[in-house]
Structures are given as structure tokens and as C-alpha cells.
Amino acid sequence: MREVALHAQRTPPRRPVPPPVKGGPGALLKGLIRTARPKQWVKNILVIAAPAAAGRLFSVHALAQLALVFALFTACAAAVYLINDARDAEADRAHPVKRRRPVAAGQVPVPVAYAVGGALAVLGPAAAARLTSPAVAALLMAYVGMQLAYCVSLKHVLVVDLAVVTTGFLMRAMVGGLALGIPLSRWFLITTGFGALFMVSAKRYSEAVQMAGKAGATRALLTEYTTGYLRFVWQLAAGVAVLGYCLWALEEGGDPHTGVLPWRQLSMVAFTLAILRYAVFADRGTAGEPEDVVLHDRALAVIGLVWLAMYGLAVANW
Known part of the structure; x- marks a missing residue:
């Protein structure tokens, strides 16, 4: 035996x-x-x-x-x-x-x-x-x-x-x-880059929150990140993305009196609200699937459509 x-x-x-x-x-x-x-x-x-x-x-x-x-x-x-x-x-x-x-x-x-x-x-x-x-x-x-x-x-x-x-x-x-x-504006690149980092780090943060205390992480690297660090990253990225967008809108807006309203500058409000709305899901740890958040949250969809309409009017110089 x-x-x-x-x-x-x-x-x-x-x-x-x-x-x-x-x-x-x-x-x-x-x-x-x-x-x-x-x-x-x-x-x-x-x-x-x-x-x-x-x-x-x-x-x-x-x-x-x-x-x-x-x-x-x-x-x-x-x-x-x-x-x-x-x-x-x-x-x-x-x-x-x-x-x-x-x-x-x-x-x-x-x-x-x-x-x-x-x-x-x-x-x-x-x-x-x-x-x-x-x-x-x-x-x-x-x-x-x-x-x-x-x-x-x-x-x-x-x-x-x-x-x-x-x-x-x-x-x-x-x-x-x-x-x-x-030509690619430097503010466009900054806004896009940090906006992407915001969503990526929010996704990692949500995954880390959901697997906390559980064995067998789907991503081994998540065990080496702390939720505090990932929270810091997505908050930093959100702030830089909003700042970059505001500077971009103010710099690229041209003469605010050529249209009915300064749509490009006004779109800063909608963009900031969209970031803040998405941050709600990130803070809850439920932003693990960004496409699901964007497609299934009605308020975020409405804010996105308002931003799109404002920016479209700005481009059309209406």
C-alpha cells in the first residue's frame, strides 16, 4: 500500500x-x-x-x-x-x-x-x-x-x-x-488616449472588485494590482480626459459667434456628464464590460446623443 x-x-x-x-x-x-x-x-x-x-x-x-x-x-x-x-x-x-x-x-x-x-x-x-x-x-x-x-x-x-x-x-x-x-490635434490624442485609459482601468478595477476574496482570477495580473491603485488610475485618467477635451473644444472652436450657439464649447458639459455617469458604474465595480454599460444605460445613451448632436452642430457651423 x-x-x-x-x-x-x-x-x-x-x-x-x-x-x-x-x-x-x-x-x-x-x-x-x-x-x-x-x-x-x-x-x-x-x-x-x-x-x-x-x-x-x-x-x-x-x-x-x-x-x-x-x-x-x-x-x-x-x-x-x-x-x-x-x-x-x-x-x-x-x-x-x-x-x-x-x-x-x-x-x-x-x-x-x-x-x-x-x-x-x-x-x-x-x-x-x-x-x-x-x-x-x-x-x-x-x-x-x-x-x-x-x-x-x-x-x-x-x-x-x-x-x-x-x-x-x-x-x-x-x-x-x-x-x-x-492632421491629428494634440488635444484629440490626449482626450482619446486618456479616455481609453479611463475605460480600461475602470474595467480592470471592476474585475478586481468582483474577484476580491475569490480564488482563481481570470487574469493572474489582477492579483498584483490593488483596487486602490486601479481606482487612482481611472480617476486620474478621467480628469485628464475631461481637461484635454475642454482645451480641445476651446482651441478648435474658432469664432463662437458664427453659429446660433457655441455648440462646441457647450459640448464640454455633455462630455463631462458622460464621464461622470460612466464613473458611477466604475465606482460600483460594474464596468467590467464597457460595451454593455454604454449600450444598456439609458441615461448614458441620452447624454451621448446630446453630445453627438452638439458636436455635429458645431462641425456643421449651424
Whole structure:
């Protein structure tokens, strides 16, 4: 009996066995689409940010270029998701929720995920170089490289992980301006960058609050952050984003008497209210899914529409 017990102690823990491939070509295609995270594609709408801010959004050429850039950025983001899930397939199989991901569940074989992800990572920037501009292609290459480095190692580095995710949002906001040759205001970059950091750090803070006292964090790095630090980051980012927007609106507003009302300056009120409203959810620790907060909170949606209307009137000089 003692020998049997010693043998059992020496036996290494069994790794999760890769499941057999499920379904045919149709199931494989559905699995690839699911792995590309269609729900996350809404983030890529940020490509219209710079053209909208410059009043260059409503022309056939601009809309065609922005649609193309949106598709290319979506392809690059999908490449990162596919490669990430292929790399983490074994670990995901041991996770109670992530094991349902198509790659971990066997719906998409790991080699196929690597192959499709690698192809998209190459074809996205290559198509951008041919169909848009070298600047857009360079930004997409930098995005793919940065995100792959994040998947491999940077997501385990304190603070750097926040910077990388924030930079991804900033790149989305920049790429539309680069595609149309629009100069990017320094205040636009500051507002967008710190606005993104606000949402990213609020998401991390909410995740940290919800997992407090629980074993098995979905993000190992969360155990190294304190909720006090993450709260400091999102509060700092919110303040800088509001300040940057106010300076941008005052600097770019031009003559306030050319329209019926100084709409651009008035939009500062709506922008500040939107930040304050979102901060309510961040403070409660319920901002873990930013898209759900934005889409499901009626008050925030109304404030956003008011801000959009004000800014649209300012751009139209009405």
C-alpha cells in the first residue's frame, strides 16, 4: 500500500486532453467567426473619430476609405484573437468558462487557428499598403506586433498591460485620420488616449472588485494590482480626459459667434456628464464590460446623443 501511495505521489498531474475536432466545414467556419469575437468589433467604430472631429465624414470617398479601414482593422484584431486562443488552448481547457471557446472545445483545430490568424496578420497590413496608405499599413503592422507581444508576455507586466490596451484604442482613433490625411490635434490624442485609459482601468478595477476574496482570477495580473491603485488610475485618467477635451473644444472652436450657439464649447458639459455617469458604474465595480454599460444605460445613451448632436452642430457651423 505504501508503494502504491508513493507511486501516486510521483505521478504528475494529467494535462487536459485535446478534444476531438467537432463538426464539418460549416461548424469550423462558425467557430472561426466566434473566435474572431464579433461582439468586440464595435470598438473599431473608433476609426471614424478623427474624420468626424474634423468634419470630413460625409463624402463618398471618406466613407469608402473608412469602411475599408474598419474591415482591415477588424481583420488584424481577429488575427490576434485567433493566435491568442490557439496559444492558450491548453490552459483554456482547464478553465470553467474559457473551455467553451471554439479552439479549446475542439471546434477549431489549433493548427487551423494559427494558420488563419497568421494569414490575416499578414494580409491586413499588406492590403492596407496597397489600398490605402503606407502610414495606415505601418500602424496596422505596429498594432499586430504590439498585440501579439501582449499575448505572449506584456499582459503579465504591471502597468505595461494597461498601456498596451490603451494604445490599441488610440490606434483605432488615429487610423481614420491617417487614411484621409487629416492632421491629428494634440488635444484629440490626449482626450482619446486618456479616455481609453479611463475605460480600461475602470474595467480592470471592476474585475478586481468582483474577484476580491475569490480564488482563481481570470487574469493572474489582477492579483498584483490593488483596487486602490486601479481606482487612482481611472480617476486620474478621467480628469485628464475631461481637461484635454475642454482645451480641445476651446482651441478648435474658432469664432463662437458664427453659429446660433457655441455648440462646441457647450459640448464640454455633455462630455463631462458622460464621464461622470460612466464613473458611477466604475465606482460600483460594474464596468467590467464597457460595451454593455454604454449600450444598456439609458441615461448614458441620452447624454451621448446630446453630445453627438452638439458636436455635429458645431462641425456643421449651424
